[in-house]
Amino acid sequence: MPIVPLKMPKMGESISEATVISWLKNVGDTVEIEETILEVATDKVDSEVPSPCTGTITEIRFQPNDIVPVGEVIALIDASEVSDAEEDISNNTTKEETSVKTPAKEATISQPNHSELATQNAEFIRNPDAFLSPLVVSIAKKENMTIEEVQSIPGTGTDGRIRKSDVFNYLKNRAYPLASRPQPQPQQPKSNYNPPPIKFVEGHDNVIEMDRMRKMIADHMVYSKHTSPHVTAYIEIDVTNMVNWRNANKVAFQEKYGERLTFTPLFVEAVAKAIIDFPGINASVTEDGKKIIERKDINIGMATALPSGNLIVPVVRNADEKNLKGLASEVNHLANAARDNKLKPEEIQGSTFTISNVGTFGSLMGTPIINQPEVAILALGIIKKRPEVIETENGDEIAIRSMMYLSLSFDHRVVDGYLGGSFLRKVGDYLEQFDANRSI
Structure with a gap:
């Protein structure tokens, strides 16, 4: 069954994560391709995330106010009904063409179908260490780092995912050529300053929650x-x-x-x-x-x-x-x-x-x-x-x-x-x- 992952899109050169504001669709809802599914926020700007395909939402992995790295799968969409319909059309078209044309020894380029793409994506998702965000890849290219070197960096993100800060911390201690590992950073002295308590009268003073x-x-x-x-x-x-x-x-x-x-x-x-x-x-x-x-x-x-x-x-x-x-x-x-x-x-x-x-x-x-x-x-x-x-x-x-x-x-x-x-x-x-x- 072709399951299409909806990933947090890259919405700017320096943006590595976004905050989920609200979902406009729920699990079980049917969505059309390019239809807006949720709203996210990056650096004070709100953006809409469209559906990559037509299908039914089967899973939502993050809730409002969750911070999600770019490239992370945030929902799954079942596109099987659309894929079946497309396959029927494709089969009928193929039969018609076969009845008219005689087989010829021609070189053909095979295109992966929806099921194969879904399988590839699933393998990709099951191996989070294999995912490097576009921002991390961009930094690696600028610093002349190999993929092997990047993947050797200890990741502090979800499931060990490598974040921008991990790469920068590595580069601070990197000796050229590539072999060094980050050295332990000296601990900063703790401040002895304790901020004074804020006193207010409940029901008399206004307490306002800061917005995002x-x-x-x-x-x-x-x-x-x-x-x-x-x-x-x-x-x-x-x-x-x-x-x-x-x-x-x-x-x-x-x-x-x-x-x-x-x-x-x-x-x-x-x-x-x-x-x-x-x-x-x-x-x-x-x-x-x-x-x-x-x-x-x-x-x-x-x-x-x-x-x-x-x-x-x-x-x-x-x-x-x-x-x-x-x-x-x-x-x-x-x-x-x-x-x-x-x-x-x-x-x-x-x-x-x-x-x-x-x-x-x-x-x-x-x-x-x-x-x-x-x-x-x-x-x-x-x-x-x-x-x-x-x-x-x-x-x-x-x-x-x-x-x-x-x-x-x-x-x-x-x-x-x-x-x-x-x-x-x-x-x-x-x-x-x-x-x-x-x-x-």
Whole structure:
């Protein structure tokens, strides 16, 4: 009987697991091919998992809130009725063709039928050590590891399955060529700090359970603070020319391109230019803290608040290769998709530098937390008009100018004051020296 396994699909290059949100079908229900069976969540994005075939669900192996590795079998579907019908059709067709054509000595390529595929899958499932996730295979290729070497790594996943963390732990202690084994890691000293108890009055104070996304955000922020020694630098800039140009051209821009012209694409443009000047800011630190990886792609993440109050970071990919129209289109699409909860997993992955427009909420400035594994994040404060002393041909004068603060938090392990300060100043220069005569 052909049983087709439904596996947790790979929904992004760096995603190794997903959380089951809800099942839309139950055991015994009939499903059509490509019909949605369940909803899963990966890195704050919810996705639908379709059926690989038409049949009847015979087993569901994971429940809501279970975390499932990519490639794990999450359900079984009985496709026997469909297979029998297809086999009958195939047999009838074969008989008709045989009655017309005479046998010829021709080379034929045999194709496995549904039963054979099911048997192969069953053997695959019964031997979990044979399964290597696409992510593990990708890491192995980059590190020039053989399959035998990968399979020799002790796995900490379900039934001894090899996870990404197992490979990275192995690589930390790997001697070249391939033969070494992980050495025992020194135990970290236990902290003597005991957090104070939280006291509250039952029925008087509100006790709110964190939702899944808020827990992920909390874990990510704590991890970032534990990983990177944060330093924050500030500058104040005069963006009068940029503000006046945008206000004068926003209507014509939308009429010409059908896109709203906000300040965000102008900010992204300036940051991308500054990264080209200072590529060391577009980097990550390896897990062992011994190497710096400078990214060639410039992918700008935009910290975006959701209606629920949670935070998500959609990514403008290859921002340095897009013109203003392209940036505006991408920014508007990502912002709308975030508000409507329609972001795809790949649209929130792969950022190399992040900006956070804290001025949207009226904040004068901010001290943002680095979005790991990046090494810096830029906060943009509110744009405020106020009297400023400016230099003119007639000497110093007082004029009404549009002013704003920029603040850059950076990882002091690899970004020192010179690089962080120079990059921040360069972003400010691009925004201050905006061409007031620029065409759209």
